[in-house]
Amino acid sequence: MSGRLFGAAITRVEDARLLTGTGHYVDDIELPGMLHAAFVRANFAHGRIRSIDKGDALAMPGVVAIYTMDDFADIAQGPMPAMAPHPLLKTPITYHPLSDAEVRHVGEAIAIVLADNRANAEDAAAAVMLDVEYLPAVSDVVLARVANSPTTHSQYASNIAATMKAGFGDCSKVFAKADHVLTEHFDIHRGGCHAMECRGVVANIDLLTDALTISTSSQSPYMVRRHLAAYLKRDENGIRVMTPDVGGGFGPKANVYAEEFAVALAAIKIRRPVKWIEDRQEHFVATTQQRGQIWSLDVAFDNDGRMRAISGHCIHDNGAYAPYGLILPATAIASFPGPYALEALDLTVDVVLTNLVPTSPVRGACRPNVAFLLERLADRIARHLGIDRQDVRQRSFVKADQMPYTTGMKARDGSPISYDSGDYVGALNLVLEKIGASDFETRRKEAKRRGKLRGLGIASCVEDTGLGPFEGASIRVTPAGRVIVATGASSQGQGHRTAFAQIAADALGVELDDVTVETADTAKFPLGISTIASRIAVTAGSSVQLAADKVRAKAITFASHQLEVDEQDLELEAGAVHVKGIPDMKIKLSEIAGALAGSTGVPLPGNMEPDLAATAYFNSNALTFAYGANACEVEIDPETGDIRVVRYVVVHDCGKLINPLIVDGQIRGGVVHGIGNALFERMIYDEQGQPLTTTYGDYLLPMASEMPPIEIHHMETPSPRNPIGVKGAGEGGTIPAAACVISAVEDALGPNGPFISAHPISPQQVVQWLEVAR
Amino acid sequence: MKAPPFQYHRPQTREELSALLSSLENAKILAGGQSLMPMMNLRVLAPEHLIDINRISDLAGIRETADGIEIGAMTRQADVLSSDIVKARIPLLIRALEHVGHIQTRARGTIGGSCCHLDPSAEQPAMCAALDAELIVTGPEGRRIVPISEWFEGLLQSALGEQEFLEAIRIKPWAKGHGYGFAEYARRHGDFAVAGGAAMIKAGNDGRITRAALLSFGVEASPRRLSDAEVALIGQPIDKLDIEPVVTEARALDAMEDVHVTAGYRRHLAGVLIRRALHEACTTLERQP
Structure with missing residues (x-):
């Protein structure tokens, strides 16, 4: 799939608006009579509320109402529906x-x-008085798993919400035969969402029709509609959910949130529009995060470095609720065996409840965790055997001629997982060549002369993308010739309007400016799933292509009737259908659209169905697997422990590129996210479950000043599993990045340094490691 | 993250400011607002009155007087950074200011605001301590001069009285050709430093040190002059400095710890950074002929 616009590095049509401050976000919505909401939130991690005293607060200036759950008794009650029910829960x-x-x-x-x-x-929220019976809080996931631990939910006997198992082959047999076995323990921390725009909701009830309208900063507007409809016992048709411009999502905005429900309930109760805008303090304590996973892994390998089998156990910090079911630990399991061709795998994951903010996927979900585990093990094996790190990988990776490769793992529906296409060894070799691995030792020596320790890191990954079941799109050509693309895929700044317009414009032979893309308004397109899991290019992108193909076919059919020329002698180009070889014998798309819009009493030619429009859904029944190989160089100041990533090179294959600029932006942002996970971001809680890092002074996001230049090289292996040959690109930058940086730090610390099995790492740790190594 | 209610006052003159300070209870002065406003929005502080002194024009500006260089309390950090007088006469302050926040925050943040807020990691009060600055303070009883050594009264606590305001900071520059050095460590550019150090030295014709100022900041609750090490440096030849007593004194400080770093790491950094600052001071020192 390549055309005039598909594949072209064109600047995003969104940017002029977004960069000049004329974007329209939830907080830009002003409605007559609108009230502003603030939540009374718990400042303790576990307790039972005996009573709530609103008295003084209700009398404060400007206060109109204060509601608790009891006040909604006449509308709805009970816990929210589960977003992704799991049989183990x-x-x-x-x-x-x-x-x-x-x-x-x-x-x-x-x-x-x-x-x-x-x-x-x-002001009033601060004045609401709570009478609380405090209960013991659980904040350490390892302690939470112990049998006699206090429980996160007083009605449960244990904090283990579920135990998940997966694997293939016979581990005991492979371990018995392998030349070597090593055991390692890992502690992986990941941070939160921290989108530039926090969450926000405006809910409004139409006093005449009783229809409920919600604008929300969400990745899943259709899920909000579906679950709200179920909860309120309303028909979906009476609820309209829109996502205006959304300033970043990164995973946590895929959840359906309590606040979305509470704001809707409040608007229904008070019968006025209600706006709630999450502030940054709330974001730290109420938006889902990722946090800790504690892994213990055994790896079996041979003398040549070939990795053969892995078995192990994980303690997964789930937080207090599971709004998104078990999707995060399930993603961890599903990310094995990565690029490695293993003979056997045996994994157990304990999903453990703690009195902390719930966890849910953050960019990459648990794929970066698993990339960290696998890449660390590969480096560990190399160190153990005294061979090159790339040798372990080259000998252990799935080979290009094995594609499609059945890994041994099973998808959710029980079907075998198979990698569709790719050259993992080729990508690794390319990234080593691009970073200049062969003359790295020269750079290491030169750095040493400047008093710096320089290290080279490598990391690869495979990413399942294009998660099903589907997204859809409709395309309609107006009588003025404008092409309107509507899809249920919500956008959080990824450039969907540009990418979808490129696909549609190519298929319909029009210019980019002729296309309008409307996303994620349940009143404009009937169904949608979620913008998650690097799935939109595959699902929605393919739907746009399929819908455009239908519109194109319809235009040609119409022209065939009108011009009395066979369809195969017609082509669509430059906004018109013309006879091949006779450019002047043509009908413009706008004329076709006008004719198919109908004129009183005039029958449509060939008894065609009215409207130059079509809807298509792409069912993504098999995942497509993007992959990448990264290499980076770090320099460490051995006195302060400061770690600086000085070079970063990405080789990435996400199939056909719709727009290389957009893909580069996704990858670059993803790498920065991963560097943040490796070196900066840590959400710290005390034993009582009190968060200690709730400002950006304490929670360190990576900033431009600390980021290296990031060089990106694309390989383009088309996916055979969708009509446009694409694979997802939203998370591929993040997945191997933390592993790559840690690999480089370990290399810089030298042969006497530690095996690094956790992240984020800190300069303080580096100083301690160097003291020990000395 | 909306500030709790407060009364806003905007005096146009020093006299109006003094009158407000004398009459209002629980008032805070708003200078550049780079610390105060976030603290109010986080509801860490809830003053009843906010006195915005941004319209008192003669509180800003840099001038040379017989007693030294006076930097008005409301002088923006960006203006201090671009001041030719400061560049020529107090180069250490320039070195330090480059590490203060970001271009955007320096356009609003003031030297006086920082010297009144007294974050332990703040570079500006720390450099005032290294430079033996004097603080010119006005209160109901008129003007008083507070030596910097008496300014720090603990964590985030200055000697400024409730009814007083800081008018200016006066610094007596060291003679031309002195050596100056600055080093700090922060995780990210523009962050408050985990620790820092500054050094100034002057040498005689014989290449021996005649005057020294050494300072660690971000380590204890207030910046700390390393007085014993300063004395020990006097008379030492700059090309053969015994730097160990300096590092030892820095490493013996009563360092703070927080959720990110231990006291031990801060002490370690204090030693590394004072050594780097002193080394830089030796390289910037212009040898007298």
């Missing part, structure tokens, strides 16, 4: 829109205050 562990009495993490919403402005709402 016997009962869904979901929030109530407002706490039902037992509070299970700092930040949980207890009451909603409505006032004439946000400042007054916050």
Whole structure:
């Protein structure tokens, strides 16, 4: 699939608007009579609310109402529906829109205050008095798993919400035969979402029709509609959910949140529009995060470095609720065996509840965790055997001539997972060549002369993309000739409007400017799933192509009737259908659209169906596997422990590129995210479950000043599993990045340095390691 | 993250400011707002009155007087950084200011605001301590001069009285040709430093040190002059400095710890950074002929 526009590095059509401050976000919505909400949130991690005293708060300036869950008794009650039910979760562990009495993490919403402005709402929220029976809180996931631990939910006997198992082959047999076995323990921490735009919701009830309209900063507007409809016992048709411009999602905005429900309930109750904009303090305590996974892995390998089998156990910190089911630990399991052709795998994951903010996927979900595990093991094997790190990989990776390769793992529906296409060894060789691995030792020596320790890191990954079941798109040509593309795929700044317009414009022979893309308004397109899991290019992108193909066929059919020329002698180009070889014998798309829009009393030619429009869904029944190989160089100041990534090279294959600029942006942002996970971002809690890093002074996001130049090289192996040959690109930058940086740091610390089995690492640790190594 | 309610006042003159300070209870002065406003929005601080002194024009500006260089309390960090007088006469302050926040925050942040807020890692009060600055303070009883050594009264606590305001900071520059050096370590550019150090030296014709100032900041609750090490440096030849007593004194400080770093790592950094600062001071020192 390549054309005039498909594959072209054109600048994004969104940017002029977004960069000049004329974007339209949830907080830009102003409605007559709108009230502003602030939540009363728990400042304790576990407790039972005996009573709530609104008295003084209700009397404060500007306050209109304060609601708790009880106040919504005439509208709806009970816990929220589970977003992704999992058979291992016997009962869904979901929030109530407002706490039902037992509070299970700092930040949980207890009451909603409505006032004439946000400042007054916050003042009143601070004045609501709670009488609380404090319960023991669980904040350490390892302690939480112990049999006699206090429980996160007082009604449960244990904090283990589920134990998940997966694998293939006979591990005991392979371990018995392998030349070597090593055991390693890992502690992987990942941070939160930290999108530039926090969450936000505006809910409004139409007083005449009783229709509910929600604007929300979400990756999953259709899920919000579906679950809200179920909860409110309303028909979906009476709920419209829109996502205006969204300033970043990165995973956590895929959840359906308690606040979305609480704001909707409040608007229904008060019968006025209600706006809630999450502030940064709330974001740290109420938006889902990723946090810790503690792994213990045995790896079996041969003398030549070939990795043969892995078995092990994981303790997964789930937080207090499972709004998104078990999708995060399930993603960890599904990310094995990565690029490695293993003979056997045996994994057990304990999903453990803690009195902390729930976890859900953050860019890459647990794929970066697994890339870290596999790449660390590969480096460990090389070190153990005294061979090159790339040799372990070259001998262990799935080979290009094995594609499609059946890994041994099973998809959710029980079907075997198979990698569709790719050359993992080729990508690794290319990245080593691009970074100049062969003369790295010269650079190491030169750095040493400057008093710096320089290291080279490598890491590869495979990423499942294009998760099903589907997305869809409709395309309609208006009588003015404008091409309107509507899709249920919501956008958080990825450049969907540009990419979809490129696909549609090529297929319909029009210019980019002729195309309008409308995303994620449930009133404009009937169905959607979620913008998650690097799936939109595959699912929605293919749908746009399929819908455009249908529109194109329809235009040609119409022209065939009108011009009395066989369809195969017609082609669509430059906004018109013309007879091949006779460019002047043509009908413009706008004329066809006008004719198919109908004129009173005039029959349509060939009894055609009206409207130059079509809808198509692409069912993504088999995952497509993107992959990448990264290499980077770091320099360490041995006195301060400062770690600086000085070079970063990415080789990435996500199939056909719709727009290389957009893909580069995704990868570059992803790498930065991974560097943040390796070196900076840590969400710290005390033993009582109190978060200690709730400002950007304490929670360190990576900043431009610390980032290296990031060089990107694309390989383009088309996926055979969708009509446009693409694979997802949203997470491929992040997945191997932390592993790559840590590999480089370990290399810099030298042969006497430690095996690094955790991240993020800190300069303080580096100083300690160097003292030990000395 | 909306500030709790407060009364906003905007005096146009020093006299109006003094009158407000004398009459209002629980008032805070708003200078550049780079620390105060976030603290109010986080509801860490809830003053009843906010006195915005941004319209008092004669509180800003840099001038040379017989007693030294006076930097008005409301002088923006960006303006200090671009001041020819400061560049020529107090180069250490320039070195330090490059590490203060970012271009955007320096356009608003003031030297006086930082010297009144007294974050332990703040470079500006620390450099004032290294430079033996004097703080010119006005209160109900008129003007008083506070030597910097008496300014620090603990964590985030200055000697400024409730009814007083800081008018200017006066620095007596060291003679031309002195050596100056600055080093700090922060995880990211523009962050508050985990620790830092500054050094100034002057040498005689014989290449021996005649005057020294050594300072660690971000380590204890207030910046700390390394007085014993300063004395020990006097008379030493700059090409054969015994740097160990300097590092030892820095490493013996009563370092703070927080969720990110231990006291031990801070002490370690204090030693590394004072050594780097002193080394830089030796390289910037212009040898007298």
